[in-house]
Structure formats: structure tokens, C-alpha cells
Amino acid sequence: MRYSGFRVLSQGLLGNRGWRPAWRKPAPKPAYDVLIIGGGGHGLSTAYYLAKNHGITNVAVLEKGGLGLGNVGRNTTIVRANYFLPGNSEFYSHSLKLWENLERELNYNVMHSQRGLINLFHSDGQRDAFARRGNAMLAQGDDAVLLDRDGVRKLLPYLDFEQTRFPIYGGLYHPRGGTARHDAVAWGYARAADQRGVDLIENCEVTGIDIEQGRMIGVQTTRGPIRAKQVAIVVAGRSSQVAAMAGMRLPIESHILQAFVTEGLKPCIDHVVSFGMGHFYISQSDKGGLVFGGDLDFYASYAARGNLPMVEHVMEAGMTLMPMIGRARVLRSWGGIMDMSPDGSPIIDKAPVDGLFINCGWNYGGFKAVPASGWCLAHLMATGAPHQVARRFRLDRFATGHLLDEEGTGSQHNLH
């Protein structure tokens, strides 16, 4: 069923009795050409692009819970292409271009809103670094504008420009940056993949990976064994456990990241604003809630909830930057499990076992990557060669020293 404004209108008049479930609930078949482990954003987009770009439709996505209940539905929805390093820059640029056509592509309203993103800076040195980053973004073909203090004041008059701890010197403005509705992205890809014949199998946890003579031949699941020619591990925070089923030990440590949302308010924050010095960033959802967050809790964790010290720190940073939010009441806070890599950049590669692929290491920036990650993993699985924009996301780059350390903080998992 195609969605359209006309259909919304006619269904409204007919009492909304004509809507159908957005995807089927098939039972798993005994064998597929391709299995994707993990029904988050990356797994679903991989399945979609396998079908759409490469005509590979004998595919199942195996999800241990429900679709879209992992990090894809827990993030703070920022979509941007403001990376600096060759390797990252072209990848996120490609992803943003896919975002810009995603709603037409999927026939689904993902509420992609290019409201502009402003990264604040607070010293001369930081200004130089941001000017350089902005130039790299322009050289990549994306957009960036270096704002001085008055330029920031014009866009964000509500910031505290008098604070002395981190005086605001200016900001790097990325007009094409913005937000999207996170669940809608998962649902949109799920529906579009289903329409192309992909089986989406929920409540199906993978418990083992079968290997015979160095070759992957299928998986064991809570709904029985399933054979396959190719399997991709796309399980974000659970990457280490699933990879261990194939005897792999990954360069990943799982960490917790928290986020917060306030009660709905009238529109007051029109952009995405990030305050790196204080570890705080914020945007306002279309429902009116202020959505904000900060840094990792900093210790390895699989609890999808955080501790209070980081809550306090984020609130303090928010009050330092924009005291006007002090009266807003926080409704909810939650945490997600982040697959942190030692250089802060992702992995899209073949695994050492034949027929097995791995997509992980998204840290806290994997939502904006959902379209390009699926695009590139599908390309790798279908053609056997890495996609041009993802060729540096190699699993062996840590051993060979070809790190992609965007923040320049060194190889410690929690520092990115």
C-alpha cells in the first residue's frame, strides 16, 4: 500500500479502517541466501539495499526483540556530515545525500528536518580547528559557515554570552545538518524491505554461528537453525557477544550513553546546538520536547540506563549554556549501549570466517550513518569489494595502524 496525503485524507473520512500492517510476520524458512543479524537501523537498511540495489531478495533479518527497539529508537536523532578525516568525510557526505531523498525513496515520512547544526567554540585554538574542519567539509562538497560571536548571537540569542568559564567565540554552522524521527527510519526501511520480499523475523535471537572448515554455513536461533550463504553481524552494542559465537574477539568495548527529554514546550530552539566544552547538545523535537544529552558514562556497561553523576553533569552544562531551560521539567531519561571502537570510527568488513561479515563500532554516531552503512554493507556482500566511500572502515586497521581517530584522543575505547 502506497502512503500519500490523499490516502490519509480518504482514510480519515472512512474511519481509518483501511490501514494494513506495515510488514508481514513470516515464520523463518530453513535457508536463505543472506541473513542479517540485528533489526536495528543498520540491519534493516542493509536488507533494503541488498534487495533494491543488487536484486538479492532471498534475505531474512533476525531480530531478538522487536524491530527498532535498540539504539535506533533510543538516540537523539542528529543527522550531519561534518567530519574531517578522509575516510569518514566522504562516507557521511554520501549518507547525508541519501537522507535528503529518503522519504521519497521509502515512501515514508521520516521527518527529516534540516534545521541546521551549530558547534560552538570557545578559544582561538578551537576556532582554528573548526575553521579547518569547515574547509574540509567544503572541500568534500558539503556546507559549512564559520560564525563569529555576533553570528552565533543572531541565530541563538538565548545562549548565555556573558559566562566566563567557556566564553562563546563563535560556531561552525552546518545548515544541512538536522534531525529525523528515529523510529520512523527503522519502520520505513522495514516496510520498504518487506515490500521487496525480505523476511523480517522478530523475537528470533541468534545463539550460535555454525562454521564448517573455516566457512560459515548458518546460524542457530531461538526459532531453530537457519542455513545461509552469507551472514552479517549488525548488532551494535551486542557486537562482541555475537562475534564471539564465530570465535572473534573484536576491538570493541560497550559503553552507556544517556539522553533526556523535557515536557513539550512551544518552539524555542530552532537548531541543533552542541557545546563540546561542556559536553552538552540539544534540539527540540517536533512534539516540543527538548531532547538533549552529553557524554558517555565512561565505564564499560550493558545496562541500558546510566548513573546519576552524568545526569548532574549534563544538567549543569545545559544550565551553563542556556539558563532559559532551567524551568523546563525533565520527563524521561534513558540509556543505550554503544559499541565503542578504539579510534571512534566504524567497521564494515568481511570477517576472518568465509561468508561472514561484520558491521559495528558506530559509537554514538551511528544514526546518521544508517542509510550509507546499509548501502555500503550491501555493496560489500553483493560484489565482494568494499564500497568506495567505506573502504577505510577495515577490521584490521588497528593492527596495521591505519586508524581513523577523528577526535585525536588515542586508542582508548571510552575517549571518543
Next chain:
Amino acid sequence: MRITCPCCGTRDRREFTYYGSDDYLNRPEADAPPQAWDDYLHNRDNPAGQTRDLWYHDPCGTWIKVTRDTVTHAIHACEPVAAEGR
């Protein structure tokens, strides 16, 4: 979350800095193969459940090996790293 420093007693988590898995205690010999260094620096078991990792007590400078649960955040044991002669 509260961690017990062997010198100072049980203190708020905010007084401690997390460093990483206790793999960092098994530094390879200088002439070890690159694979051993890759494992030491980058690769982790990353268990969901009991883990052992290194924390630093900022006020007193003690390195502590903490046995804890990554799913429940329960802390089971805290030993000084120095006791092992490192």
C-alpha cells in the same frame, strides 16, 4: 555506583577515573609480535556480566582492579593493583 578504594574506603564513583579492561595489566614484552600488541591495545572480551577493569582513585592516586557486573553495575571486589607488584 560506589567503589571501595583500598586506602580511602567506599567512595562516590565521581572520585574515580575509569581506564579500561584489566587487559592493560598484561603488557606484552617489547619484542612480542604485532598481533600481541594489537590484542593488548585494542581487542577486548567485553563481557555482558562479570568483568574486571582498572579504576584510578583521583584523590589518593591508587590504581584499583575492580570486579563488577556490567549489566547490573554491582561491584563485587576492589583490589589494589600495586599488591600484584606492578
